[in-house]
Amino acid sequence: MKFTFIAGSNRQGATSTKLCxxxxxxxxxxxxSVDLIDLYQHPVPFYSPGESYSGHEGLARLGTSAKEAEGLILASPEYHGGMSGVLKNALDHLSQEHFSGKPVLSISSAGGAVGVSxxxxxxxxxxNLHGINSPEWISIGGSQRRRFEDYLDESEAGSFHDLEERIARVLESFVKLTGLIHRPYGE
Structure with missing residues (x-):
């Protein structure tokens, strides 16, 4: 199956991007197959209704990848109780044609315990875009973020086994959901 990730941080090496x-x-x-669109590496212009963005490489890639994907994964750091403006801006450029009938997994990284907001x-x-939200999500916060940060000491690596198992379980559930939705009718 083909998946598109939209990593919505405007910081190089963001924990949410590393989780992606x-x-x-x-x-x-x-x-x-996975296409990871890192909005730090491939920024898109500020959305403005009525503007023509034809020819913008980042938007063309974002739109094509989202259309072709069988499942989408959205990732954001949590800032002040909300998703990043970078991700919201990218989503404003997309429409139902990119999301309708597709499973979507949401993931976040928060400085506190979790990023539920x-x-x-x-x-x-x-x-609103007629996508299908995965019933599960992934949110890491606090000390869990260390698993995805560059300065993780190798002696700490084993202490994140439960986190990795939870992430793998949620991802497997999302893959199964995507497969069920894209199975031809009657199979």
């Missing part, structure tokens, strides 16, 4: 890279690795290990906002946008 980890999920990408897990999916590719299982033979799935940003997850709720992402899921509201998915509903």
């Amino acid at each position: 890279e980890y999920l990408q690795h897990l999916l590719e290990e299982r033979g799935h 940003s997850l709720g906002q992402m899921q509201a946008i998915v509903r």
Whole structure:
């Protein structure tokens, strides 16, 4: 299956982006195709209704990748109880043609315990674009973020086994949902 990730941070090496890279690795290990769109590396212009953005490479890639995907994963850091403006701006450029009938997994990274507010906002946008929200989500926060940060000491790596198991379980559930939705009718 083909998945598109939209990593909505405007910071190089963001924890939410590194979490996407980890999920990408897990999916590719299982033979799935993944296009990770890192909005830090590939920014899109500020959305303005009525503006023509034809010819903008970042928007063309975002739109094409979202259309071609069988499942979408949205990732955001949680800022002041909400998703990043960078991700919201990118989603404003997309429409029902990119989301309708597609499963979407929302993930967040928060400085506190979890990023529930940003997850709720992402899921509201998915509903408005006629996407199908995964019943599960992934939110990491506090000390869990260290698993995805560059300065993780190798001696700490084993202490994140429960987190990695939870992430793998949620991802597997999302892959199954995507497969069920894209199965031809009657199979």
